[in-house]
Each structure stands twice: as structure tokens, then as C-alpha cells.
Amino acid sequence: MPEGHTIHRLAGEHRKAFVGTVVHAESPQGRFAAGALQIDGRVLTEADAHGKHLLLGFDDERWLHVHLGIYGKYAFGSVPAPPPIGMVRLRLRNTQKYADLRGPNTCELLDPSEKKTLHARLGPDPLRADADxxxxxxxxxxxxxxxxxxxxxxxxxxxxxxxxxxxxxxxxxxxxxxxxxxxxxxxxxxxxxxxxxxxxxxxxxxxxxxxxxxxxxxxxxxxxxxxxxxxxxxxxxxxxxxxxxxxxxxxxxxxxxxxxxxxxxxxxx
Missing domain, CATH: 1.10.8.50 (Helicase, Ruva Protein; domain 3)
Known part of the structure; x- marks a missing residue:
């Protein structure tokens, strides 16, 4: 399972590729189709990490919560994106970049109160400025x-x-x-x-x-x-x-x- 530094690097990659841009979302695999529809066309405003949890914030105050678990993987590339290969749970893309998520343990949308609850149940993260x-x-x-x-x-x-x-x-x-x-x-x-x-x-x-x-x-x-x-x-x-x-x-x-x-x-x- 990836350790915390990997998730913080993923947050940085999302920040560089997508923050401040309109992001299109789809679930080629179909398992996150309803969630992808809700964030499709939204602006990605923040990319955060706490421990092994990746959190992507959108302009409607919803957060995409991803926990890779043992088998989850991300792949980034430049557009045009190729046809999805394998079981892609979620594809995010803008006019420059795309990111494919495969095999995560968790891929869900959270509202602000649910995100707050997630942070509250986690211990301090050595990579976060707010860690005590x-x-x-x-x-x-x-x-x-x-x-x-x-x-x-x-x-x-x-x-x-x-x-x-x-x-x-x-x-x-x-x-x-x-x-x-x-x-x-x-x-x-x-x-x-x-x-x-x-x-x-x-x-x-x-x-x-x-x-x-x-x-x-x-x-x-x-x-x-x-x-x-x-x-x-x-x-x-x-x-x-x-x-x-x-x-x-x-x-x-x-x-x-x-x-x-x-x-x-x-x-x-």
C-alpha cells in the first residue's frame, strides 16, 4: 500500500495539472458513473492529502475522496487521452492533461462535514503544516x-x-x-x-x-x-x-x- 509521501505527491500532481481549471470527469468502468456526473464540468479548486487519503476539492464545495488501498494506481498523461485501457474507475481531464484512476479502495464524494469527519478520525500527518x-x-x-x-x-x-x-x-x-x-x-x-x-x-x-x-x-x-x-x-x-x-x-x-x-x-x- 502506498505510504503518505506518495499521496502527497499525487496531490501535487493534481494541483499542477488541474487546479484552477474546468475538469471533465467520466467513469469508463461505470462504478463511479453517478459521482463522475456530479463533478463533470466543475472547477477543481484544491488538492489536498491527509495520510493515505487524497482529497480533491471542487467549486461546489464537494470533495473527491480517494484511498488507493493495495491495488489502486494513478496514471497521468497529456491530451488527447487515449481510449481507456483496463478498469478505469475515474478519468479526469482538462484541455492539457488527463489522469486515470484504477483499482482504488475508496472513490467517493464527500460534503464539507463528511470531509471534516474524515480529518477528525485521522492522526496528525508528518507532511501537513497543521500537524500537531x-x-x-x-x-x-x-x-x-x-x-x-x-x-x-x-x-x-x-x-x-x-x-x-x-x-x-x-x-x-x-x-x-x-x-x-x-x-x-x-x-x-x-x-x-x-x-x-x-x-x-x-x-x-x-x-x-x-x-x-x-x-x-x-x-x-x-x-x-x-x-x-x-x-x-x-x-x-x-x-x-x-x-x-x-x-x-x-x-x-x-x-x-x-x-x-x-x-x-x-x-x-
Missing amino acids: PEVAWRRISRSRTSIGVLLMDQTVVAGVGNIYRAEALFRQGVDPSRPGRELTHERWTAIWADLVFLMAEGVRVGHIDTVRPEHTPEAMGRPPRVDGHGGEVYVYRRSNLPCFLCGTEVRTEVLSGRNLFWCPTCQGT
Whole structure:
């Protein structure tokens, strides 16, 4: 499932391509035909993201809410748009660009009150200017649940996925099994600051890089990572391989249905 930086990049692409223009909408697949009809011919006024949720605002105060889920994908191109290929849930286009949405978990229209409710149920997003890490801290500091689970709970922190969870905890030397209430406020502040930095870099470069300059392949004289996710990481998908910093074998286990990766030596405190 795409992590938050991907959704913020999608908001930026929509902003660049469509905001301030009349947008035509259709649902070639047919599953969003009624919704597409309601926004067809409207001006797209805003493009926003909160966690893993994309929100596109129109001049009638309605919002298109998209959650890609596991299988959702966007494709952008220049007009004239080719005939739709595959199961295109929604096509948006103006005189210059088009965007095709396939396979989302959610594609729906919200009124302003429904959008407000959506924001209210999500935790602070490290990529949003209005994010308050203290809101997350109040939940974390009272919880017996492990920080590894809490970081993946979108009602606690929005936008963090499996990669950012594993890598931020490694970088801060935090055992993912530590209960939230045993975390110090200072350590939480450091984790949050790291998430802000790493996810902003993800938006900037388009993939997830988490290793510090002194641990890059060039600096360490090691082969670069070869993985479909791209980017250099410390522990994610490196189970049974030696930790770059201490040589201990990276471990993995299933935690709340997702694979967790960590170094028992570097994250033993």
C-alpha cells in the first residue's frame, strides 16, 4: 500500500495539472458513473492529502475522496487521452492533461462535514503544516500497545506505512516492541522529527531513502540495494542479512498482520 509521501505527491500532481481549471470527469468502468456526473464540468479548486487519503476539492464545495488501498494506481498523461485501457474507475481531464484512476479502495464524494469527519478520525500527518505531534503523543503515552503497532495506526499517526515505521524506529534506536507508555517524550519528539524529514524527502525524490550519508553504498563500499521499492534502507526487507552498523542479523516477525523488521542490537534500548 502506498505510504503518505506518495499521496502527497499525487496531490501535487493534481494541483499542477488541474487546479484552477474546468475538469471533465467520466467513469469508463461505470462504478463511479453517478459521482463522475456530479463533478463533470466543475472547477477543481484544491488538492489536498491527509495520510493515505487524497482529497480533491471542487467549486461546489464537494470533495473527491480517494484511498488507493493495495491495488489502486494513478496514471497521468497529456491530451488527447487515449481510449481507456483496463478498469478505469475515474478519468479526469482538462484541455492539457488527463489522469486515470484504477483499482482504488475508496472513490467517493464527500460534503464539507463528511470531509471534516474524515480529518477528525485521522492522526496528525508528518507532511501537513497543521500537524500537531502532541495529539499523537497523548495517545502513545497512555498506551500499553507497542510503538511498532501504534505507528501503523492511522488514527494515531497518519501516512506512516511499513517502511517508514521500520526505518524511523531503527534510526532512533527504539525497540518496536516497546509499549507506547514506556517511550519518553524526548524520544517521541525525535521519532516525529525523523518522520517529518524522511517523508518530506520521499515527496521530493519520489522514493524512500532512509540511510544517512555515512551509510550509503558509496560511503561504505557496499553494493547498492536492489529492490522494487527502490531507495536505500537499514532494515526493511533485510531479514537475515547483517545490520550495516553492527553486523547483527536483521530480524523479522509478523506484527498485526504486517512484517516488522528490526536490529535487536541497535534497537535494544
